[in-house]
Amino acid sequence: MNAPVNPQALKAGTSRRELMIGATVVGGALLVGCSPGDLLSIGAKEDFGAFGPFVKIAPDGAVTVISKHIEFGQGNHAGLAAILAEELDADWDRVKVEQAPAIAKVYANLGMGVQGTGGSSAISNSWMQLRNAGAAARAMFVEAAANKWSAPAGEITVKDSVVSHAKSGKTATFAELLPDAAKVTPPKTPTLKDPKAFTLIGSDRVKRKDSLAKSTGTAKFTQDVHMPNMLVAMVAHAPRFGATVASFDATEAKKVKGVVEVYQIPTGVAVVADNTYAAKKGREALKVTWNEDNAEKRGTDKLAADYADWAAGKGPLPEKAKWESFEAKGDLAKAGSGQVFEATYDFPYLAHATMEPMNCVAQVSGGKARLTFGSQIPTVDQLNTAKIVGMLPGAVEIETLFAGGSFGRRANFQSDYVAECVQIAKKVGKDRPVKLVWTREDDMTAGYFRPMVHHRLKIVTDKDGYPTAWTHKVVTQSIMKGSPMPSKGIDETAVEGAKGSPYLKATPNVDGQLMLTDVGAPVLWWRSVGATHTAFVMEHTIDQLAKKAGKDPVAYRLEMYKRAGADRHAAALQLAADKAGWTSPAPAGWTRGVAVHESFGSVVAQVAEVKLVDGTPKVGRVVTAIDCGTAIAKDQVAAQVEGGTCYGLSAALFGKVTLKDGAVEQTNFDTYRVLRNSEAPTVETYIVPSGNAPSGVGEPGTPVIAPAVANAILAMNGQATKSLPFVKA
Amino acid sequence: MATMLDVNGKQVSVNADPDTPLLWVLRDEVGLTGPKFGCGIAQCGACTVLADGSPVRSCSVPVSAAVGMKIATVESLGGSHPLQQAWVKHDVPQCGYCQSGQLMSAAALLAHNPHPSDADIDAAMDGNICRCGTYQRIRAAIKDAATMPAAPASTAA
Numbered sequence: 001m002n003a004p005v006n007p008q009a010l011k012a013g014t015s016r017r018e019l020m021i022g023a024t025v026v027g028g029a030l031l032v033g034c035s036p037g038d039l040l041s042i043g044a045k046e047d048f049g050a051f052g053p054f055v056k057i058a059p060d061g062a063v064t065v066i067s068k069h070i071e072f073g074q075g076n077h078a079g080l081a082a083i084l085a086e087e088l089d090a091d092w093d094r095v096k097v098e099q100a101p102a103i104a105k106v107y108a109n110l111g112m113g114v115q116g117t118g119g120s121s122a123i124s125n126s127w128m129q130l131r132n133a134g135a136a137a138r139a140m141f142v143e144a145a146a147n148k149w150s151a152p153a154g155e156i157t158v159k160d161s162v163v164s165h166a167k168s169g170k171t172a173t174f175a176e177l178l179p180d181a182a183k184v185t186p187p188k189t190p191t192l193k194d195p196k197a198f199t200l201i202g203s204d205r206v207k208r209k210d211s212l213a214k215s216t217g218t219a220k221f222t223q224d225v226h227m228p229n230m231l232v233a234m235v236a237h238a239p240r241f242g243a244t245v246a247s248f249d250a251t252e253a254k255k256v257k258g259v260v261e262v263y264q265i266p267t268g269v270a271v272v273a274d275n276t277y278a279a280k281k282g283r284e285a286l287k288v289t290w291n292e293d294n295a296e297k298r299g300t301d302k303l304a305a306d307y308a309d310w311a312a313g314k315g316p317l318p319e320k321a322k323w324e325s326f327e328a329k330g331d332l333a334k335a336g337s338g339q340v341f342e343a344t345y346d347f348p349y350l351a352h353a354t355m356e357p358m359n360c361v362a363q364v365s366g367g368k369a370r371l372t373f374g375s376q377i378p379t380v381d382q383l384n385t386a387k388i389v390g391m392l393p394g395a396v397e398i399e400t401l402f403a404g405g406s407f408g409r410r411a412n413f414q415s416d417y418v419a420e421c422v423q424i425a426k427k428v429g430k431d432r433p434v435k436l437v438w439t440r441e442d443d444m445t446a447g448y449f450r451p452m453v454h455h456r457l458k459i460v461t462d463k464d465g466y467p468t469a470w471t472h473k474v475v476t477q478s479i480m481k482g483s484p485m486p487s488k489g490i491d492e493t494a495v496e497g498a499k500g501s502p503y504l505k506a507t508p509n510v511d512g513q514l515m516l517t518d519v520g521a522p523v524l525w526w527r528s529v530g531a532t533h534t535a536f537v538m539e540h541t542i543d544q545l546a547k548k549a550g551k552d553p554v555a556y557r558l559e560m561y562k563r564a565g566a567d568r569h570a571a572a573l574q575l576a577a578d579k580a581g582w583t584s585p586a587p588a589g590w591t592r593g594v595a596v597h598e599s600f601g602s603v604v605a606q607v608a609e610v611k612l613v614d615g616t617p618k619v620g621r622v623v624t625a626i627d628c629g630t631a632i633a634k635d636q637v638a639a640q641v642e643g644g645t646c647y648g649l650s651a652a653l654f655g656k657v658t659l660k661d662g663a664v665e666q667t668n669f670d671t672y673r674v675l676r677n678s679e680a681p682t683v684e685t686y687i688v689p690s691g692n693a694p695s696g697v698g699e700p701g702t703p704v705i706a707p708a709v710a711n712a713i714l715a716m717n718g719q720a721t722k723s724l725p726f727v728k729a
Numbered sequence: 730m731a732t733m734l735d736v737n738g739k740q741v742s743v744n745a746d747p748d749t750p751l752l753w754v755l756r757d758e759v760g761l762t763g764p765k766f767g768c769g770i771a772q773c774g775a776c777t778v779l780a781d782g783s784p785v786r787s788c789s790v791p792v793s794a795a796v797g798m799k800i801a802t803v804e805s806l807g808g809s810h811p812l813q814q815a816w817v818k819h820d821v822p823q824c825g826y827c828q829s830g831q832l833m834s835a836a837a838l839l840a841h842n843p844h845p846s847d848a849d850i851d852a853a854m855d856g857n858i859c860r861c862g863t864y865q866r867i868r869a870a871i872k873d874a875a876t877m878p879a880a881p882a883s884t885a886a
Contacts, residue, residue, distance in 0.1 A: 073824030073861045207820055214825030215816040217763025217803040221826060224762040232757075257746070276766075277745070277753040355767055355775060355826040355860050404765070404826025405860050440768040635820060639866070643823055646862025669772035669858060678851035680864035 040114070040379055041105040043395030050182035051140070053106045054133040055084055056098070061161055061175030063090040065130075068100045068107035068115060069122040070376055071210065072403035072410070073643070074698040075636030076122035078208045080130060082632050083123070086200045087134030087193060089158035090174075097209050102378035102398035116377035118411045118525075120600035120696025123632060127694055135190035137181075144180035145172060195630065195691065206633040210402070221402050222359045222373040223437070230361070230433040231260060233424045234279040236269045236288050237446055240295035240662040241520040245269060245288060252285040262286065265423040267416075272428060276437055296520025297662040300452065303519060304346060307454035307475040310515060311344070323513040326474075326495040330509030335469030341459045341545060346723035347533045349657035350450035350526055351672055356404020357443040360421035365431035367391045369422065372433075374403025376410035384415035388422045407647065408525035409448060413483040416448065416522075444672060445664040449657055450526035451477040452519075453494075453533045457541060465549020466559070469509040472498060477523045478516045490514060493525065497534030497599060497703070502564035503542060521659060527647055528599055531703035535597035536652075539707030540721060543593070543714055553594050553711065554582055568627050569596055572605040572688055575625035579686050580607035590620060593712025595704045600696025602628040603688075604641070606704045608681070610712035617709050617726050619649060619681040624704075627688035629695045637697050638685035644701025645683050650675035652706035654725050673727075681705075734795060736761075737805040747793035751785075752776045754792045755802060763803035763829040767858070774857030777830035778802045784837040784856075803829035811877035812836055815870035823861035831857045835871050844875050 049056050056064040065081040077097040085095045100107045100115075107115045110125040138158055145163045146153040149170050157164050164171045174181075200206060213219035238244065248269045250262035258278025263270045271282035309315045360373040362385075369389045375381050378398045386393040403410060412418075421436035428434050438446070453476040460469040479493045492499070495514050504510050526532055546556035554577050561570040573596050577583075586592045590609040597604060604627075609620045624641050631637050654673035658665045666672040710721040731742045736759055743758045750769075755761045755778070764787050767775030771786035778787045779801040806813055812835050815821075822828045831854070838845055838853035845853065850868055859867070 073822075075823065208822070210825065211817040211820050211822050212808070212813070214822035214828050215803075215813045215832060216806070216808050217761070217829045219825050220762070221765075223756075223766055226760065275745075275753065275757045277749045277757070353860060355773070355824060355858070356765070357767070402825065405824040407860070437766075440770075440773075639820065639823060639863075642865055643862035646864060647860070650860075650862075668770055669768050670770060674858055674860065675862070675864075676858060677854040677864045677867065680862065682865050 038105045040382065041103050041394040043392040044103045045101070046103060046106070051137040052133055052186065053100070054130060055088070055137055057137070057174055057178060059175060059178060061173050061178065062094055062096065063088065063161065063174070064096045064098050066098050066100045068109070068126070069117040070099070070374060070400050070403060072374060072376070072406045074122070075208055075633060075639055076117075077210065078206055078636055079123045079632040080126055081209060082200050082206045083127060083130040084134035086198055087131045088138045089160070091161040092200055092205055094161070095209070099400045102375070102382055102396070102400070104379045104394070114377065114379035116379060116411065118376065118408075120698040120700065122698075123694045124601065124696065131192050132190055135192050136186045139187045139190045140181045140184040141174060141177050143184045144177045148177070148180060201632050202630065202634060204635065207635065219402050221356055221404055222361060223356055223404070225361045225372055225401070225435060227361070227433040230435055231272045231274065231428060232276045232279045233270050233272045233421070233434050233436045234283045234439070235265070235267060235420060235436070235442070236271070236283050236286050237442060238268060238290050238295070240292055240297065241447060241522065243290040243292045243295040246291040247289045249287040252287070253282040256282040256285055261428070263424060263427045265420065265427070267420050267423070270424045272424065272434065279437065280439070295662060298519070299660050299662065300349065300658045303452060304454070307452065307517070308344065308346070311454055311456035311473045311475050317515070318517060321515055321517060323515050324490050325512065326490050326499045326514050327504055327510050327512035330469075332469050332471065332509050332511055335460045335509045336462070338461045338463065338468060339548065341457075341461065341548060343457050343541060343544065343720070344722060345455040345533070345537050345540075347453040347536070348655070348724065349452050349521065349659075350532070350651050350655045351444050351657050351666070352407045352409035352448070352526055353444065353672060353674060354405030354407060354409055357438045357440055358409070358417040359435065359437050360418050361433055361435045362421045362425035363431045363433050364389055364422065364425040364429060368395070368431070370397040371418065371422070372399045373401060373418070374410060375400045375418075376403070376406055380413055381415045381418050384419050385422045388419060389426060407527040408529070412448060412524060416446070440669070441667045444667055447522040447664070448524040449521060450532055451479065451523040455533070455537045457537070459541070459545065461545060461549065465545060465551060467503070467507040467545065470504060470507045470511070472510075472512040474498065474514045475517060477519050479523055479525055479529070481516070491516060493529050495534065496530035497597065498538060501534075501538050502566035502569055503538055503560055505566070506560045506563035520662065527644070528699040528702040531597055531599040531699075532651070535595070535599070535703035536707045536710065536724065539595040539597060539704070540710045540714070543711040544720055547714065557596060568603045569598065569605075572596060572603045572625045572627050575686055575688055576605035576607050576623050579625065579684065580623035582607060591712045591716040593708045593710065593715060595707035595711060597700070597704050599700045599703060602626060602695045602697065602700040604700045604704050606645070606708045608705060608708040608712055610709050610716070612713070612716070617653065617713065618679075619705070619709060622681045622683045622705065622708070623686070624683055624701070625686045625688055626700065627690055628697050628700070629690050629692035631687045632694060634687060637687060640697045641685045641701040642683040644699065645705045646675050646680050648702040648705040649681065649709070652709060652724055653679070653727050656725050732792060732796060734792070734800060735798065736800045737802060743792065745792050747791060749792050750788050751778070751790045751792050751795045751800070752787040755787060761802055761804055765826055765829055767827065772858070773827070774830040774834060775827050777833040777857065779833055779837055782837065782840060784834050801833070803832050806832065806836060810836070811874040811879070812839065812870065814877065815874040818873065819866045819870040821863050821866040821870050823863055827857060827859045831859065831867055835867070835874070838871070839875060845871065
C-alpha cells in the first residue's frame, strides 16, 4: 500500500517504467534483451530450497512463507501467507512469515517491474504467483505420497500439513514426506483450487502473524538494530529546501563526550557518535552556515494565492507552466443554459508523520554495501546505494525489517534518508555499521509532503439538477517529476479520482485541465495519493449539486452511477446506506453524511455520523462498505478500513504543513496535530461479496471520510467546506 | 560515573550522563527494544514506561530523575498479561511501533482502575498517538482485558 502507482495504470506503463530504470543502470546492455529484473539482480546471492523462493518447509514440517513485500502495518503478511497456505493446505496455525531478501528478478512486484511495495498492490500482484507456488509445493507432496504408497495421485488429499489416502488409510505429515517431496520436480502449471473450495481464504482464521511480537516489544524495527561497534549518526539539515552548506565549525561538537567524527555530506553535516544522545548533543553544538542563494523562500500563503489566481485565469502563468487536458469530451458551448454551480477547494501540504521517524543502518566497505532497515522499494534503494558506493545494484544486500508506518513516505525514488545513511557509512568505511537516526523534527521538516492542491469547478446542470457540463481545473506540484518512472502523458497521480470518475462519465460535456507548478518543497505520494483531494472535491461537489436539486444524496448518486454504468459504486453505496439505516433518522444530535470513492481497484462507500462540538467536527459511527474483490483476510480488510479512516480523518480535521518564507513551520506533534484515541470514530466494515481477484485495501479506506464529514456538515447547517483542514487553528 | 537503576525488577548499572533521557539509556545501554523513540518531547507516548507504577514519557525524563524508582517497560508484562492476550486476540497492532507505549499506558490504567469507563479510557490513552489508527481496537482490547483474570503479580500491577 501507500504509494507508487495504481496497479491498473502500471499495467499499461510497465515496459516503459522498467526500461527507464534498466537504462539508468546498465545503458546499452539493455540491447541484449535480458529483463531489467535480471540486470538489477546481477551479483545477488540466490539460494532457494526445493520448493522455490516463496516457501520453505523445515525438517519438522513447519511452513514458512517468504514475503516479497514489507509489512509496515497493512497486514499483508497475513494475507500473503494465507494465499500460499490455502493452496498448500498447510496447517495455518504453524505457518510463519519471513521477509525476502532484495532480488528483483525473483521478487519483483509484478505490477511495478521492480521489487517494491506500493499502490495497495501487495495482495493483488501476488495473488496468482503465491497460489501457484503453494499449489506446486502441494503437488510435490502428493506425488511423493502417491509413489510411496503406490496410490493414484488423484485419490490423495492434504489437510493441515497432513497427506492422506483414504482407501488405504495411510497418512503422513509434511515432515515425514519432506525428503521424498523435495526430490519431486515441481509442476510448471500446477492445478489450482476452485475458489469455492477455499477453507482458509476469507475465513475468520486469517489473523496477523505478528501481533504477539508487536505486543511484547520484540518485533524488530530499524530503530532496534544494535550491532557490535555500531555508530549512531544525526545530520544537521538546511532550514530551507535547496540550501547547501556554506561552511561549518565542528569544534564544539567534537568536544561532546561520545562524538566520534563530523562529516560534510551532500544533504548537510553529519555527526557520528557512540550513542544516540551523544549524536544529538553533538549536532546541537555544531555551527553551520547555509548558502540559501537557490533556496525556496516562498510561503504557503503566497503559493495558495497564486494557485487560485492561475486557476481563475488571473495574472500571468509562471514560466514553462501550461494547462494539460486530463479529460475532455463533448462541447461545453452546447451544454445549454441551466443553473450554474461554481466552487473552489484548497488542500494544504501534509506530512506522513509515521510513528517511526525515518532511519536506516548501513555498512560500506570498499565496493560492498549492506543495508538493514524497513525498505519499501528495495530495488530503488539498491540502485541509489550502488551509485554512491560504485557497485552493481544486485550486489547491494538489503535485510528488510518491519517499519513503523510509511503511508507512502518510504517509497522514495531518491531514497533520500537511505542515501544519506550510505553517504555517512561510506565516509566511516571499514564495514562499520552506521545507524542514521532522524528526530521527529528532521522527519517533519525534511519534506516529502502531500502536495498543496487547488481545484476550481464550474458545473452547468439540467432541469432535473444533473450535470450537463463540467469544467474542472487543478493546480498542484507533480509527484512524478524527476522520478525514474515518469508519466507518459499527464501526471495521473495529480488527477486520478477526478479523471475516470463515474460523475464525469455521466456528464456529456467535460473539460478537465491540470497545471503543474514548480516549488522547492519536495512532494510524494501520501496514502491514497490523488484521491486524498479528488475524492473530497468530487464527493462534496456531488452533495452540493444534490442539495441544489432538492434530491437525496444517496438517490442522486445512484442515478449518476446508473448513467455511468458504475455498478460496483452503486452496490457499495447501497450496502453502506442499508447498514447505516440511511432512510431512518440519525440518532438525536447526530447528522449523517455519505461519500463513495474508487481507488486502487476497490470501491469504498461510507456513511458517517457527525456532530459539531464547539465548532469542531466529532465523528461517531462510521459505516463502511468495501468492494475489494476476493477478501483474503477479512479482519485485516476491516483493520485497514478502520486505520485508513483514522488517517484520512486526522488530516481532514487537523493536517496542515505551512511554509513561512520557505521554512516549514510545523516541527513535531505539538504543532502538527494528529488524531488521538478519544477523537477516533467507531468504524463498522462490511465487505461486498465478490468473486473477482483481490484489489487494493491499504489505501482505499483513507480518502472517503473527509467528504463524508463535509457532507454531514452541509446537511446539518448548509455550509459547504471550501478548504481542509476543518479545524483552522 | 555509574548510576544504578531498577529496571523491570533488576538492578542495572549505567554510565550515561545524568541529563541523558531515560529512553536512550534503556535503549542504548540497557539494550531494551520495547520503549520506542517517536517525538522526543512527550507528545506521542511511544516511549511510555512506568515509574513506580505511573506512566511517564521516558524521552523527557532525565536518567538522574529515575534513580530510586521502579522502572517497568513492556518487557515486564511477560507476554501473557491480560492486555497482551487481548492485543493478540483483537489483532490490535498494525505497524506496531506505538504499541509498547499504548500497552504501558493501558497497564497503568487497569492497575489503578480494573474496570474503566469509556471516559476513563479516553483520559488514560489520549497521550499515546497511533498513526495507523488502531484506536478502536485498543479500546475494545482494554475492555476485554478488564474481564480477564488478573495477571500474575507483575511489576506493572
